[in-house]
Amino acid sequence: MIDVHGLFWLPLTQFWMFLLAACIATLVCAWLMFSRYRRARWIEDTPRSRIRSAAQGLVEIAGRLQGGGHAPLVSPLGGVDCLWYRFRVEQYSRSGRSSRWRVIERGESERPFLLCDDSGQCWIDPRGAEVHPASHRRWEGRHRWPNNHSGGSVVMNLLVGSRYRYSEELLQADQVLYALGWFKSRGGGREAVDERAIARRIITNWKADYDDLLTRFDHNRDGKLDMQEWEQVQAAAAREASSQAREQSSADVVHTLSKPPHRGLPFLLSDHHEEALSGRMRRHAQWSCAGFVLAGVGAVWLALALVTG
Numbered sequence: 001m002i003d004v005h006g007l008f009w010l011p012l013t014q015f016w017m018f019l020l021a022a023c024i025a026t027l028v029c030a031w032l033m034f035s036r037y038r039r040a041r042w043i044e045d046t047p048r049s050r051i052r053s054a055a056q057g058l059v060e061i062a063g064r065l066q067g068g069g070h071a072p073l074v075s076p077l078g079g080v081d082c083l084w085y086r087f088r089v090e091q092y093s094r095s096g097r098s099s100r101w102r103v104i105e106r107g108e109s110e111r112p113f114l115l116c117d118d119s120g121q122c123w124i125d126p127r128g129a130e131v132h133p134a135s136h137r138r139w140e141g142r143h144r145w146p147n148n149h150s151g152g153s154v155v156m157n158l159l160v161g162s163r164y165r166y167s168e169e170l171l172q173a174d175q176v177l178y179a180l181g182w183f184k185s186r187g188g189g190r191e192a193v194d195e196r197a198i199a200r201r202i203i204t205n206w207k208a209d210y211d212d213l214l215t216r217f218d219h220n221r222d223g224k225l226d227m228q229e230w231e232q233v234q235a236a237a238a239r240e241a242s243s244q245a246r247e248q249s250s251a252d253v254v255h256t257l258s259k260p261p262h263r264g265l266p267f268l269l270s271d272h273h274e275e276a277l278s279g280r281m282r283r284h285a286q287w288s289c290a291g292f293v294l295a296g297v298g299a300v301w302l303a304l305a306l307v308t309g
Contacts, residue, residue, distance in 0.1 A: 002305060015302070022299035029292035033285050039130075040281035042266045043274060046180060051255055052119035058265055059183040061257065062274070063117035065175050073109055077146055077168045078137060083113040084126055084171040086133075089144065092163035101165055104144070112256075115177055120255065124179060124269065128259035132270035132277060135170040171271060178274050181267040182260040187253045198241035203233065 002015040010018070046060040054061060065083055072081035077089070089105035108131075112123045139146075141164050171177065206213050217229045217236075225233065259267045270277045 019302045022295050025295035026299055029288045033288035036281045036285035039266050040278045043278040050119040051117050051122045054183050060180045062178045063115045065177050066114040066116055068114040077166045082170040082172045085109050086169045088167040090165040122255040122257050125258040129267045129269045133169045133171050134271050138167045140165050175271045178270045181257045183257050185253055185255050195241045195245050198244055199237040202237045202240050
């Protein structure tokens with residue numbers, strides 16, 4: 001037993017559990033505090049760019065959402081047309097005097113969508129993004145999925161059915177979106193084209209069907225390619241590579257925004273105003289700071305009880 005500053009006694013195992021929990025809470029709150037504050041600074045310090053003239057790398061852009069020619073997604077819980085969704089299904093469980101909501105289903109969409117401003121358009125790949133949508137709905141029901149009405153009468157469901165809680169967040173067409181992430185442009189002559197690498201790839205593909213290669217270039221029909229015939233293969237591959245390189249250079253520019261390739265850089269999507277999102281991040285950092293102080297004081301207080309006891 002451990003005497004905790006003369007206030008109460010705790011079994012040794014329980015004491016260590018409380019001390020470990022306080023230490024873990026201190027570390028978690030410290031990480032949340034610094035990460036949220038850092039995100040707020042990223043939002044405030046990164047200048048807004050227009051899509052057409054945005055630099056390659058980490059940028060901030062904003063515009064209206066469009067589907068880019070795709071049919072709208074349908075949210076799995078509410079059946080609402082959207083461009084992105086995130087959902088969660090929880091089941092209410094009770095054990096003795098304790099009760100809690102337990103997550104049994106969750107997921108989010110990964111299909112890209114378009115963000116358009118007055119200078120151009122950019123494909124947003126939402127995989128790995130920290131998304132803060134304003135559209136958030138929560139409701140309860142008696143089925144694992146809210147659109148499932150099989151399984152008995154309404155009266156029986158109310159009497160013996162389980163209790164479920166549904167949460168769904170959406171991004172929809174024509175909403176204004178703020179985005180901070182890794183910007184990259186392809187096509188339009190922006191990238192250097194390695195014609196030699198293209199030619200090597202073409203020859204590798206031709207050699208995979210060697211019979212066809214012989215049919216095209218084995219002019220003396222001896223079943224193999226001599227030096228002169230092999231030079232013809234290389235010349236034909238070079239011409240094809242040059243043609244493909246011209247096509248790549250003349251292709252329309254495609255802009256994308258996705259998760260940064262380097263750890264520690266943010267990828268944020270939100271239909272909140274930039275200042276509102278920054279303020280939210282700072283409030284999260286402040287609450288995490290308060291948790292850090294309380295958990296840290298608790299950990300030190302328990303540790304002192306171990307030393308003085």
